[in-house]
Amino acid sequence: MVRGKLTVIIGGVRSGKSAYAEKMLVDEASHVAGRLVYIASGTATDAEMQARIDRHKQDRAEIDCTTIEQPVELAGVVPSIQQGDLVLWDCLTTWLANELYSGWETATPCISEPGCMEQKEAQLYETINDILAKTSHLVIVSNEVLDELPSTYMETRTYSKWIGRIHQKLVAQADEAIEIDYGLATDWKNGQREVLA
Known part of the structure; x- marks a missing residue:
């Protein structure tokens, strides 16, 4: 079986990376068969996050896509993915925060449990390979958070490490x-640069 194409898009907050990823897959869907599938990792933990989720939903309102809400345990999406799907996962950084603090309600957050994140990391790569075995294209969106000075907070340093x-x-x-920065999309693996509209 042929493995699907994997694209990783990383950029700063509000850099346009989600819009770029969506346009990439919508354009591709106009040339090939396959459903557009959007995996959303965000949860409305406060008013700001709710506004971000609402903005992303509004941005996708005119796109014919199937949305799967999956804030943790990404493997849960695999049964819903069909052969030939074009999949956008937005975003890895939100998923990581959700997973690091899963278990907080029982005072056992993953971030403080030895070996917990190692297990979640191994499951992540396995799940991505399972998705790639079905999809024609998987696009993963993530935030660049390592351009800032090192934090004095242990949990922030742990997050940055992961x-x-x-x-x-x-x-x-x-x-x-692909890195989205200063209105440019740079594909570091293929040496291409594109100015965002």
Whole structure:
């Protein structure tokens, strides 16, 4: 079986990475058969996050896509993915925060449990491979959070460690690794640069 294409898109907050990813898959869907599937990791934990979720839903309102809400345990989406789907996962950084703090309600957040994130990381790569076995194209959106000065907070440093590690592993296996910065989309694996409209 042919593995689907993997694209990783990373950029700062409000850099246009989600819109870029959506346009990429909508354009591709106009040339090939396959459903557009949107995997959403956001949960409305406060008014700001609710506004972000609402904005993303509004941005997708005119796109014919299937949305799967999956804030944790990404493997839960695999049965819903069909052969040939074009899949956008938005976003890895939100999923990571959700997973790091899963279990907080019982005072056992993953971030403080030895080996917990290692298990979740291994499951993540396995799930991505399972998705790629079905899809024609998987696009993963993530935030760049490592351009800032190191935090004095242990939990923030832990988060940065995990996102950096996961970014490196995903980019290593990706067909395209696109960074959105200053209105430019740069594909670091294929040496292409594009000015965003």
